[in-house]
Amino acid sequence: MTYAAVLWRTASIAIAVAFVAIWQLVADFRLVSPAFLPSPLRTWASLVRGFGSGDLATKFGGTCEHMFFGWLAASVVGVALGAAIGSSDRMRTYVAPSLDFIRPLPVSALIPVAIALFGLTKGMALAVIAFGSIWPMLLATVHGFAAVEPRFVRVIAMSRHESPAYGSQDRIALGGT
Amino acid sequence: MTAGASPGAEFVFDSVTLDLGGRTILEDVSLKVRPGEFVCVVGASGGGKTTALRLAAGLYTPSRGSVMLNGERLRGPSRDLAVVFQDYGKALLPWRTAYGNVSLALEATGIPSSERSDRIEKLLATVGLPQQAEKYPSEMSGGMQQRLQIARCLAQNPKALLMDEPFGALDAMTRQSLQDEVLALVRGSGATVIFVTHDLEEAIYLGDRVIGLLPHPGRIGIDVPIALPRPRDQLATRESGEFLRLRRELFDFIKASEK
Amino acid sequence: MNTSRVKGVLLPAIALLAFEGWAQFSHLQSDALAPPSAIIIALLKAIGDGTLLGATVDTLAAAFGGLAAGGGAGLLVGVVLGMARPADRLLEVTLECLRPIPPIALLPIALIALGFGYRMEICVVAFACFWPLMVLSRTAVRSIEPGLIEVSRVLELSYLAKIFKVVLPASLPTIFLAFRLAAGVALVVSVTVEITINPMGLGAGIMAAQQALRPDLMLAYLVWIGVVGYALNDGLFVAQRLFFGPNSTRARQK
Numbered sequence: 153m154t155y156a157a158v159l160w161r162t163a164s165i166a167i168a169v170a171f172v173a174i175w176q177l178v179a180d181f182r183l184v185s186p187a188f189l190p191s192p193l194r195t196w197a198s199l200v201r202g203f204g205s206g207d208l209a210t211k212f213g214g215t216c217e218h219m220f221f222g223w224l225a226a227s228v229v230g231v232a233l234g235a236a237i238g239s240s241d242r243m244r245t246y247v248a249p250s251l252d253f254i255r256p257l258p259v260s261a262l263i264p265v266a267i268a269l270f271g272l273t274k275g276m277a278l279a280v281i282a283f284g285s286i287w288p289m290l291l292a293t294v295h296g297f298a299a300v301e302p303r304f305v306r307v308i309a310m311s312r313h314e315s316p317a318y319g320s321q322d323r324i325a326l327g328g329t
Numbered sequence: 330m331t332a333g334a335s336p337g338a339e340f341v342f343d344s345v346t347l348d349l350g351g352r353t354i355l356e357d358v359s360l361k362v363r364p365g366e367f368v369c370v371v372g373a374s375g376g377g378k379t380t381a382l383r384l385a386a387g388l389y390t391p392s393r394g395s396v397m398l399n400g401e402r403l404r405g406p407s408r409d410l411a412v413v414f415q416d417y418g419k420a421l422l423p424w425r426t427a428y429g430n431v432s433l434a435l436e437a438t439g440i441p442s443s444e445r446s447d448r449i450e451k452l453l454a455t456v457g458l459p460q461q462a463e464k465y466p467s468e469m470s471g472g473m474q475q476r477l478q479i480a481r482c483l484a485q486n487p488k489a490l491l492m493d494e495p496f497g498a499l500d501a502m503t504r505q506s507l508q509d510e511v512l513a514l515v516r517g518s519g520a521t522v523i524f525v526t527h528d529l530e531e532a533i534y535l536g537d538r539v540i541g542l543l544p545h546p547g548r549i550g551i552d553v554p555i556a557l558p559r560p561r562d563q564l565a566t567r568e569s570g571e572f573l574r575l576r577r578e579l580f581d582f583i584k585a586s587e588k
Numbered sequence: 589m590n591t592s593r594v595k596g597v598l599l600p601a602i603a604l605l606a607f608e609g610w611a612q613f614s615h616l617q618s619d620a621l622a623p624p625s626a627i628i629i630a631l632l633k634a635i636g637d638g639t640l641l642g643a644t645v646d647t648l649a650a651a652f653g654g655l656a657a658g659g660g661a662g663l664l665v666g667v668v669l670g671m672a673r674p675a676d677r678l679l680e681v682t683l684e685c686l687r688p689i690p691p692i693a694l695l696p697i698a699l700i701a702l703g704f705g706y707r708m709e710i711c712v713v714a715f716a717c718f719w720p721l722m723v724l725s726r727t728a729v730r731s732i733e734p735g736l737i738e739v740s741r742v743l744e745l746s747y748l749a750k751i752f753k754v755v756l757p758a759s760l761p762t763i764f765l766a767f768r769l770a771a772g773v774a775l776v777v778s779v780t781v782e783i784t785i786n787p788m789g790l791g792a793g794i795m796a797a798q799q800a801l802r803p804d805l806m807l808a809y810l811v812w813i814g815v816v817g818y819a820l821n822d823g824l825f826v827a828q829r830l831f832f833g834p835n836s837t838r839a840r841q842k
Contacts, residue, residue, distance in 0.1 A: 164681040171682055188701045249596030256772060256817035260780035260791070261810055264798035268620035268806065388738065406741045419735030424757050433753065437743040485743070 218274075222281030230286045234293025244298065251290075259284035337364035337521035338409065338488035340385055344394035347380060354380045356546040357394070367515065367522045369532035369539045371579065373587050377547025378525045379415075379493055385523055386412045386491045399488075408438060411482035413492040417474040421466040427453060427477050428462040434484035448484065456480040457510060472503035476510075483514065489521040497527070505563055508535060512561060529579045533572060534561055541579060543586045551582050622804035631808035639793070640812060647782065647789035648816075650706055651774040654713020659770050661714070662721030663763060667755065669722070670729025683722075691716035691777050695785055705788070709781045716777045717770040724769075728762035729755055761832045768824040775817055790816070 172192050178184055179191030190198075202208030237243045237251075262280055270276035340362040347355045355377045362368050362385075370378045383389045384396050387406040396403045398410075406412075414420040421430050431449045440448075453462055456476040466474050475495055482490060492511075496504040508531060515522055526532050532539045533555055541551035553575065557566055566572055604624045610616075611623035622630075634640035669676040691712050702708040736758060740750045756763075782791025794809035 160677045161681070164678050167678050168682040168685065188697070245595045246599045247596075249593070250600050253814065253818050256775075256821040257810075257814040258776040258779040258817060260776070260783045261794060261813045263783055264794050264806055265620065265810060268798050268803060386742065388741065406744060408742070408744050410742070412738075412742050414735060414738070416735060419733050420739050422736065422739075422754070422757070424760075433739075434743055436753070437745050437749070 218277055218281055222278050223285055225278065225282040226285040227289050229282070230289030231293050233286075234290045235297055237290075238294035238297025241298075244294070248294075255287060255291075336488065337366070337519050339364045339399050340489070340521065340523070341397040342381075342384070342394070343397065345384060345391045345396060346393040347377075347384060347389060348392045349380075349389075353546040355384070356548055358547065358549055359394075360540065360549060360552070362521055362523065364521055365519045367524065367535060367537045369524045369526060369536035370542065371526060371529055371532045371539060371583070372542035372547070372550070373544045373583060374527070376542040376544035376586070378527075378542055380547065381542070382412075382491050382493050382523055382525050385489070386410050388412075408434075408485050409488040411485045411487035411490050413475075413478050413482055413490065413495045415494040415497055417471070417478045417495075417498075418466070420478055421474060421481075423466055426463050426465055427458060427469070427480075430466070430477055431481050431484050434481045438485070452480045452484055453477075455483070455514065470503075471499050472507060475499065475507065479511070479514070487520055489523065490515065492522065492524045494525055494527065496531070504531070509561075509563065511535070512559075516560075529576060529583065530567065533557070533575050533579065534563075534566060539575075539579060541582050541586070550586055551579070553578065618803060619801050620803055622807055626804035627807045627811065630802070630804040631812060634805065634808060634812075640809075643788075643790045643793045644812070644816060646706075647775070647778050647791070650709040650781075650789065651713055651771075651778040653706070653710040654778070655717050655767070655770055655774040657710060658714030658717035659721045659767055662718040662770075663725050663766075665718075666722040666725030667729055667751065667759075670726040671751075671755065676726070687719050689715075692780055692784065695781065699785060704786055709778060709786050709789075712781050713774050713777045716773050720770045720773060721763075721766050724766035725759060725763050728759035728766075732758045761828075764828055764832065768821075768828060771820055771824055772817070775820060779813060 175189075176192050179186065179189060179194075199208070203212075237247050259280060262283060266276045266280050270279065340360075342358050342360045345355060345358045346353065358381065370381060372378050380389065384391060385403075387396075387398075387403050387410060390404075398407075422433065425433065428446075428449055431452055432445055435445045435448065450462065453459060456479050458473060458476055458480065461469065461473065461477075466477065469477065479495075496507055499507070511522075512535065524532070524535055536555050538555060539551075539553045540549060541553070542548065543550035555575065557569065557571055557575075608624045611621070616623060631640070669679065694712055694715060698708045698712050702711060732755060736754055740754050745753065778789065779791040782789040783795055784791075786792065790809060790813050794806055794813070797803075797806035797809055
C-alpha cells in the first residue's frame with residue numbers, strides 16, 4: 153500500500169474507534185436504556201465469557217458446520233445440475249422457466265415445509281441452507297456451459313474425427329467455466 | 330451577438346509549468362493572447378496543446394507560474410470561459426434534448442425560464458440547428474452534436490471560446506462548413522478564441538496567429554502571425570501563395586519537432 | 589417463441605399431474621405433502637375469505653416501508669460518498685464492518701427495542717435494503733462520465749444544481765436497478781422476519797398452517813409467496829425496460 157493509502161486506512165480505523173467511543177458514552181450516560189443498548193465494554197466481556205466458559209464456541213462451531221456442509225452440498229449439486237442443464241439446449245428450454253420461477257422465492261418460506269418433512273433436525277437445516285446457496289453456483293454453471301464457444305466444440309470434434317461426444321464437450325465446458 | 334456584449338478576454342501565461350503524474354507536461358510557457366484574437370495552437374501529438382487549453386480554461390492550475398485572465402490570476406473554471414470539448418458525445422447530457430442542453434447553460438446563470446426559450450431558439454438557429462430543439466443528442470449526427478455544444482457555449486455569453494480539436498472527429502465537408510460558421514459566429518462577438526488542432530491547414534485558415542508547441546516537455550516553438558485577409562474563403566484563401574508559404578513553414582516545424 | 593414457452597410449462601405441469609395421480613392413488617396422508625388439487629382449493633379458500641390478501645398487504649407494506657426508508661437512506665449516503673472521496677475513505681472501515689451483519693441477526697435486538705409488529709419489521713428490512721442502494725449508487729456516481737463533470741465545472745454549477753441536474757439523472761438507470769435488487773431483498777427479509785418471529789403477514793401465515801398440520805394450506809401459502817416474488821421481480825424488470833429502454837436490462841439477470 154502506498155503511504156497515502158496507509159494514512160487514510162489509519163484515519164478510517166480511528167473514525168470507527170470514535171464511533172465505538174460514542175457508543176460507550178451513550179451507554180455511560182444512559183441516553184438509551186441499558187436493556188436495549190449495553191455498553192461496548194459489557195458486550196466485549198460477554199463475548200470473552202461466552203468463548204471462555206460458555207457455549208458460544210460450540211454454537212459458533214455449529215453454525216460453521218452448517219455453513220460448510222450446506223455449501224458443499226450446494227456446490228456439488230449446483231455444478232452437476234448446472235452442467236446437465238447448461239450443456240443441452242433442449243434441457244434449458246424445458247427447465248429454465250421453472251428455475252426462473254423458483255429463484256425469486258424467499259428461501260425462508262421453505263422452512264415450514266422442511267420442518268414438516270424432516271422435523272427440527274440438522275438435516276432440515278442443511279436442506280434449507282443448501283437450497284438457498286445453490287443459486288449462484290447453479291446459474292453460473294448453466295451460463296458457463298451454455299456459453300461455450302460452439303466453434304471450440306466443432307474443432308475438437310473434427311480433430312478427433314467424431315461428432316461431439318458428451319465427454320469432449322464436457323471437458324471443454326468445464327475448462328470454459 | 331453585438332460587438333460590445335462580450336468583450337474578449339486577455340490571457341497571459343507567465344512562465345507556466347505543469348507537472349502531472351510525475352511528468353512535466355508544459356515547461357516555462359509564456360505567451361500573451363490579446364482580446365478578440367483568434368489563436369490556433371498546433372503541435373505533435375502529446376505536445377501539451379490540450380493541456381495549455383485546459384490551463385487557459387482554469388481546469389488545471391499551473392505547478393509553477395501563473396495564468397492571468399484580464400489581469401487577474403485565474404483560479405478555476407468560469408462561465409466566461411466556454412469550452413468546446415473534442416468528444417462532444419461526452420460533453421452533452423444524453424437525457425436532455427437539444428433545447429435542454431442549451432438551457433443548462435442559461436439555468437446555470439440563473440436566467441428565469443420565461444426568458445430562456447427565446448434565446449435558446451435563437452442560438453439553435455444561429456448554429457444551424459433551427460428545427461432540432463426536440464431532438465436528443467443520440468439522434469443527431471456528429472456535426473450536429475458539435476454545433477449543439479457550440480450553441481451551449483455561446484449561451485454562456487463567453488469572453489473567450491476555448492476549442493479542443495472540435496472538428497477532429499468529423500468528415501472533411503462538415504469540418505469545412507463548421508470552420509466557416511465558427512468564423513462567422515466569432516466575428517461579431519469580439520470573443521477571444523483559443524483553438525487547438527492537429528490540422529495545420531485548419532489552423533492557418535482560421536487563425537490570426539498560430540502557435541506551435543514542441544513536445545516532451547511542451548514548450549513554445551514557433552509563433553506565426555497570419556496576415557491573410559478576412560473574410561477567409563475555403564477555396565481562394567487556401568490557394569493563395571501566402572497560405573502555402575505558411576503551410577510549408579509550419580509543416581517543417583512539425584517535422585523537425587518530431588525528431 | 590410460443591413453442592418454447594409451452595415447453596417451459598410442460599415439465600412442471602407433468603410433474604404436478606404425476607404427483608396428483610400418485611397422491612390420489614396412494615391415499616396420501618401426510619403432515620408435509622398435499623395433492624395439488626387440495627393445494628389449489630386451499631389457495632382459493634384463503635383468497636376468498638380475505639386472509640391471504642390481508643397477509644399479502646401486511647408483508648408488502650412492511651417490505652416497501654423498509655425499502656423506502658433503508659433504500660432512501662442508502663441512496664443519500666451513496667451519492668454523498670460517491671461525490672466526496674475523502675468522506676468515503678474515512679467511513680470505509682466503519683461501513684465495511686457493519687455491512688456483513690446478516691439482517692436477521694438483528695432480530696433479537698429489534699424485538700427488544702421495538703416489540704412485535706410493523707415497526708420492527710420495517711427497521712430490519714431497512715437495514716437490509718440500505719446496503720445495496722448505498723454501494724450501487726456510490727459506484728454509479730463515481731463512474732459518471734468525467735466529461736459531464738467537467739461541463740458542470742465550466743458552467744460553475746452549484747453543488748445542489750450539479751447533483752440534481754447532472755449526477756442524479758446520469759446515475760438513474762443504476763439507481764433503479766439497485767432498487768429492483770433491493771425490492772427482492774426486502775421481500776425475502778420480510779418473509780423471513782415473519783417466519784422467525786413476527787406474528788403478521790405471509791410468513792406468519794405459512795408457519796401457522798404448518799403448525800396446524802394443514803399441509804394443503806401451507807403449500808398454498810408457499811406457492812402464493814413464490815407468485816408474489818416472481819411478479820414483483822418481473823414487474824420491476826418490465827418497468828426498467830419501460831423507463832430506460834430495452835438496452836438497460838441486456839446481459840443482466842432478472
